[in-house]
Amino acid sequence: PQAQMKDDGAADEASQDYLTQGKGEHLVCGVTGKLIKIAPAIVADKLGYFEEEGCDVEFQQIALNDAMTALTSNQLDMDLFGVVPACTYVSQGAKAYIFGGTILNGSEICALDSFDRELKAAEDFKGLRIGVNRPETGQMVFKEWLQEEGLDIDGGDVTFTYFDNDQGGFEAVKKGEFDLYIANNAQGFVQRGNGIKVVATVKQYAGDYPCCRQNCSDQALHEKYLSLVDFETALLRGYKTYKQEPDTVIPLLVDYSGQEEGYVRAAMYGTDDYDNVMDPSPDPNRNAVLKFYDTLKNIGEIDKATVYSMDDYVVTSIYRTALDTLLEREPDEQLWKDLDQAYAKNNE
Amino acid sequence: MRRLFGKEFAFAHVLLASLVLVVTCMPNQRMVTVSYYPLLAGLAVIEVLYLLRLAALRRRGAFSTGPTDIVVLVWALFIAWDVCATKLDIAPTVIVPAPEAVFNVFFAQADVIGADIVSSVTLLVMGYVGGLALGVVLGIVCGWIPRLRAMFFPIANVLAPIPPTVFAPYLIVLLPTFRTASCFIILLGVFWPQFLNMVVRTSSLDAQLLDNARTLGVRTFTMITRIILPYVLPEVLKGLRVSLTTAFLMLTFAEMLGASSGIGYFISNANNYANYTNVVAGIIVCGVVVTVLSFATAWVQRRFTTWR
């Protein structure tokens, strides 16, 4: 709640009322494609957790870029994708709130099987041609890291080329157009046997960085607050199932996505010879988000002089309340205790 | 008549036989986990369609090498595909999936694909018909009234080539549902060319026809409904096919926003996972749907062209 108070507090003490209102409201939640990054939500939906928590949620398909438009015009209450749109919208004075996490990390750096250069420090990337999947947050974090390490990322030391179609990027690597290609989690798995391997992850250089978040609209926050808490509670239960019962979860995800079991297992849990870099943690991870906001400023994608601070738009109280509820319900559950500890580290 | 079942016909069937042999008997190099029966069923469907076509041609007494040539090409492609992908595994693994796997998709995901087709076709037809109707009506009105033409024709020329997809956010804000927004993207894609075309047609109306109408004391409303509309109708009907193509192009992008099913959605979703088995299956479904819709438009065209 402390974050929230800072938010509107000074201006309007009376508006704190919303924190105790809006139970049982209908929520419209935007999702993009059949991506299984939102595994906890899928699990909560399929196993009926949302209903059990009294949360009436409807999933609505929408393109990543358009979700935030819909959200800021109150056509969506929330979505589960994209930290970039949230930051860029906020930086331009729109109202959108991050209230939970979907994915932490998630970008892997791929190269040909024959690629044998050691990639330990930024220096090692000098002279490389790197293709990137444009919406990938990892590529932005990575670029900032290189920049901070003193490399010229505008062609001097490394060149970046953008792709909206991953396969195109990989084919380019195979043809020798690129040395590296930064893609999303599990692409490396798909490309095995196609002459491509994962040679590094962005996380190993730049540390934890946020990827997809749970975002909500101004209206949802102020009129459907308790419904959002219920949503988060169910989602946390979904996360627990995901963590603890892979054999229940994998068939659910296979069914949802229409992908093969091997792929789903690798993407969500990793295999013997493939590490999945993505972590579907629901923690809002306020600190990482604020850092990422600065990243976007540093690489020039949002106005460096913006008067809007992301500080005001990361709401941690919903997650906190939901986690408290679960700690109360299952005081002995180690997962909740772990999340509680992580919360302290990530958000304060 | 005899040539209908001549050398070419035999050659097509020799090819088919080799194809079946390759599929069933040649050992796989690539790991394929699915059975080859769906593929064989697919080949059977193609063969049956081919024979039906030949029979239809024969009934009409028309001779054409077309179907046989096409089928020869198709079998040859299938042989090359199966040999390179499944049998010898010399094709790029991800982007050239095994034909067995592709055809298996049609069976394994028949219900999903069915729903996708229904969803896409509904969306497509709504956007297509809406775009056509708006394009024709507004085009005629703007073409006929010189002041409107002088104003909107240059504006339309600037707006038309801008990809409707960049307007997606605005459409979402302005329109009540995502489905209408998707629909509108298709509509815009069809609308602009139709509108421009109609303005040009209407403003270059045959002078003699115009004189004829003027001597009958025809006023604007009658002019538009009774003279210009029927006059441009054959043109509109002739353009149906091309507009359908444009509508289909837009479909893929339209289904990126707010669709939860549809062929375009199916393909872009598969693309996300680099699941080219599904992508290729989706493209084939595209082709089939387009062909069916093409036949439908051709029928409409024939049905409503009463004069030339």
Place this chain on the structure above:
Amino acid sequence: MRRLFGKEFAFAHVLLASLVLVVTCMPNQRMVTVSYYPLLAGLAVIEVLYLLRLAALRRRGAFSTGPTDIVVLVWALFIAWDVCATKLDIAPTVIVPAPEAVFNVFFAQADVIGADIVSSVTLLVMGYVGGLALGVVLGIVCGWIPRLRAMFFPIANVLAPIPPTVFAPYLIVLLPTFRTASCFIILLGVFWPQFLNMVVRTSSLDAQLLDNARTLGVRTFTMITRIILPYVLPEVLKGLRVSLTTAFLMLTFAEMLGASSGIGYFISNANNYANYTNVVAGIIVCGVVVTVLSFATAWVQRRFTTWR
């Protein structure tokens, strides 16, 4: 002549004056960090173009309400835009950027945009010209030789509506560079409609023209180069505008793969960061480039139509 500077002309300038007043004097509700001079410069450019157009019309002695009507509409839109966005801040913040900010982009990023235009136009023209040339040549050959027509016309009808973008990975594998792959996407977009159109035209060649050629003992090569090609040329020229639109539509998608500059790249990159200031600036650049290219095609069309 008098009407050229009548009521409408005065009204347009009253609107312009109010627009300038609104921009310069009305207090901003929305935080806008840039100056309004670039916007005023932009308005000045529009006004100058408008006056030049009027002068040209006057020289020709032609009277048209078109330019004035358009400019009235433009000023009205600008007033609405500036008032809703910058002044009262009642428009959606992100997707309706302030006009001041948008016009500032043209100045602040002039070099980037300039490079983008050069890159896009080169790509566009290569794909466009290639697609047209291939479409015309192959279309005529396939249209003229009945066997090829019977074979490829149905195939082309199935392939044409499949969005070229799904072929992106295949194009990258098959073609040497990204740029050629991008180029090919535009090429494909232009090629199919042109090809289909040419096949239809060629196969429905005027019978009398054909007889005329036959009595002169014309053989296939001469037939194609000396008779059919010039015969379909006016048709091709008439279609240049529409093809340009298609090419432009494809550009955005072509520049999604492996481009590092270009207008489409500029827009999709801005889109990715929800930077609608840049998106809108990009769209305006699109519009300007399209208009210029349109004029170029119109010129080509006039230049090469020596007979009707």
Place this chain on the structure above:
Amino acid sequence: MDAGAPASAFGVRKRKRGGRVGKIDIEDVSFAYEDVAAGSRPSAAGAADDRALRDVALEVPDGQFLCVIGHSGSGKTTLLRLVAGLSRPSAGTVRIDGAPVEGPGLDRAVVFQNYALFPWMSALRNVEFGVEQANKELRRGLTKAQVSAVARDYLDRVGMGAAAGRYPYQLSGGMRQRVAIARALAMDADILLFDEPFGALDVKTRCSLQKLVDALWRSGERRKTVVFVTHDINEAILLADRVVFMRRGEVVADRAVDVPRPRSSAIFAHDACARALKDELTDLFYLDGEGDEEGGAFGEAGAGVPGALPGKAVLP
């Protein structure tokens, strides 16, 4: 629009005061096409006198059958368009029953050489459409059934009753012109204007349609005023009460045809007046070398090819 035209109920014609219905006055009318070239220098047009009509004055009394003949490009069509109200004179006035012509009106029915019919309407619908328009605009108050009956009646009169349901593309050229004539008559206009209606037909068809027009015109309850443009001297003499010959935008001869009706091609053999008129007109046609775009016969080797194109050809 047609201030001068009496709004008459169908079938029952109320004569205007003074009894002039369908009188055409062409008062010193000139007309110049706004050519492409003329656009740049509007005043030059007058100087070279490339006017299509030069001060034409012509009075056509009510009920007269006037034929206009002349070379190609002599301004026949232009004159007819002015009377029809499809173009407006550059100078002078065209009056119908004393009222100046402001535009096309339903008091005048036109039969064109081509495009006389709307190709998307059946023969019957074409005629009906004309009747409907006249009915609507002139407030004749006919019901739909009456409109249809009138249309059918006139189709029968031109011998096209059996082909009423056919579309123009299913009709031969002659049949189409029959339908066009039926429409013009069914609209019951005061004045009929024909612009080479049979120009594209073969001799035989032409002949039978000439007979048809003649018979219909004579059998009308009241003879209508007709202006009939043609190239064919025989046709003119067979049909007309009066023939005018045009050259370079001027009327150069104006002759009455004093031949008793009904007439047939036999008149050229037996009627001295018809013969004389024919000879005179033929002379005018053939001996009138100047103004002819088809100069340069064999042997004159390149000479005589005129520099000036017919105006139509240089339009964009």
Place this chain on the structure above:
Amino acid sequence: MDAGAPASAFGVRKRKRGGRVGKIDIEDVSFAYEDVAAGSRPSAAGAADDRALRDVALEVPDGQFLCVIGHSGSGKTTLLRLVAGLSRPSAGTVRIDGAPVEGPGLDRAVVFQNYALFPWMSALRNVEFGVEQANKELRRGLTKAQVSAVARDYLDRVGMGAAAGRYPYQLSGGMRQRVAIARALAMDADILLFDEPFGALDVKTRCSLQKLVDALWRSGERRKTVVFVTHDINEAILLADRVVFMRRGEVVADRAVDVPRPRSSAIFAHDACARALKDELTDLFYLDGEGDEEGGAFGEAGAGVPGALPGKAVLP
């Protein structure tokens, strides 16, 4: 293709052994259009005898000027197309100098009513193209300059030298036909085929072109065989050595025109033979009611409108 045509160097004509160059034999030729309706029942066509030509036998000696006249739809064009090799007979054979016609050949030059020229080539290029083709296919071995010179020469002869650079759309109908005639002559084919070349022209232009054709034909170093289809009886008598009249796909009259050349329209007044022939043919034309698609004159109220359309109209 043209086994029977002697490959002759331009200008110097090598006569074939036996001296027959340009003799046309039409041996019991029949022709039926493959109609849409006929497609379903190929045998029915013969039964109703809707053949466009029925067992036509005609021999045209070398150097003869033959005119073919007849009603619309009587099969004139069809006959000409068979001789040109554009269609092949359903039965019988067409021979040129004894060799059966297999297709179009450069031994025959055709002048059509419309589309006689390629609209994208200038007048000169049109003629050059014809000469070039003849030169290439018949291996006459002319240089480019010679081709051009021949083309210019013939354009001059038809009086079109000054307009050589113009495109067809810049020429009047008569000028276009002059160019077409120039091309046909410049190609130096043995046989000239004309299908109503002046059908669309006005009387005056027509007349001057008739004179031109006559003069050119007579002035040739060797008179070519000509088959000239027309509707116009005067034209036929003015031009022809022999006139045949067709009706419903059959030749029903075959007359020599024994009128001394040069002829002018005066012959109809002064030459008894010309007059008699004209009367006879006129009778054939006008008294021949059956077979005419334009039945049903005024008064016959709906009767006589034929059920059958002209074949062209029902094609897709």
